[in-house]
Amino acid sequence: MKVASWNINSVRFRIEIVERFLREHQPDVLCLQETKVTDDLFPAGPFRQLGYNHQLLHGQPMHHGVAIISRIPIREDNRLDWQANKEARHIGVALDNGVRIENVYVPAGGEVADRVANPKFGQKLDFLERMIDWSSDLKCPTILTGDFNVAPLDSDVWSHKQLRTTVSHTEVEIETLDRLKAAADWVDVGREFVPAPDRLFTWWSYRARDWSDSDRGRRLDHMWVTPDLAGKAVSHVVHEPCRGWGKPSDHVPIVTEFAF
Template structure:
């Protein structure tokens, strides 16, 4: 019986380019399940052999050439794999699968929500409109039957919802990822499904919590102008089994890093 799971979610920003640091993560953290976003490669070119060699025999991959892409790699069997096309635009931004746990299974959703471009106005920036429409579709789906059972939703959700999820609440209120229209809709999605923000269960709301630091800063760590764009949500039936979450901040400083750090979540009976 599977009574313990260690899961990592990470926007890897090209899985083939950054396979060396994925292998470093595997060596240091030894997760049972890895959820990657922004893999940026079609399914046929995904580095399956490297993952198999590392012990991840089970894969749910939804990729496309050069853009987007999500992949769930697991040491545990995956079943009922589902790939949802949000907004009917053909983007690879979601994959779901069942993972065995506690004599039953967990429904695991892996998401890469659109970033939304630079201008928080859908009339002049269609990318922002796409992001809002994507979240509205999430709102309509990820509740009721989807959350009445043990479920996890992870990924780069591209919204920093709370005041201390960004380096400056005041300065970022008009910056995409922290605008009120985004944060309010984001919370509607979470609350409608009764999802628990697992990361904030272990880091109080008045403490800064980041998972992303821009490449633009010369010294990202010293500047520390971060945002929490990556999330771990759990459904109410799974809430008692969340044992901890950790942002692996050091990984942002590894060789040829992603601009996101991995988030580790642990579940146990």
């Protein structure tokens, strides 16, 4: 079973590249973040035409929004308000085999890494703290995936020296994410297959004139599993070429294949 995650940065605007990705790589489950659309306007038809008939949506107009699209049955629609303001940033489901998939879109946190000067940064840290509390009580095999908006390792960014005070790679964010990881003994699947210090990026800014040549990327998108699922992961792929497709997202899809 292949589980994909992609911050699509508007699913309606980029529906053509989503369809292309699904045709070419055929994941069984696709977790989308930043869909930027209400549930009634979600482009369900194109997904159904490709066989993705199971769809759980948690939408919001113009901002945020998450969805899980699947070729296999998904159940138990669950939405947790880790932002504490009803923003659509999480949706979780259960598979028939008892495994849960939790799809999350962690806030970016603004531009200034200071809780007082920038309330958005404080909201991001509080969001992660609520995820820590939730992780501490987990009792079933779980896949946690999505846009975490934190690049924790030195090799998860193009320049640790230049980005260590930049939001997404600050010491306090990394420390908080490390505590989240420890709360359920999560396994970082990406780094199981591409061990540090090898380069591993999933995001390249739109500001770059040539994203590929400059390669100023960050690993903001993650696939984590509880320890009981770690041995089930057989591959993990970051689909970098998608960043060069027409009307691209600034993120690319990540796909983990599991042998259940």
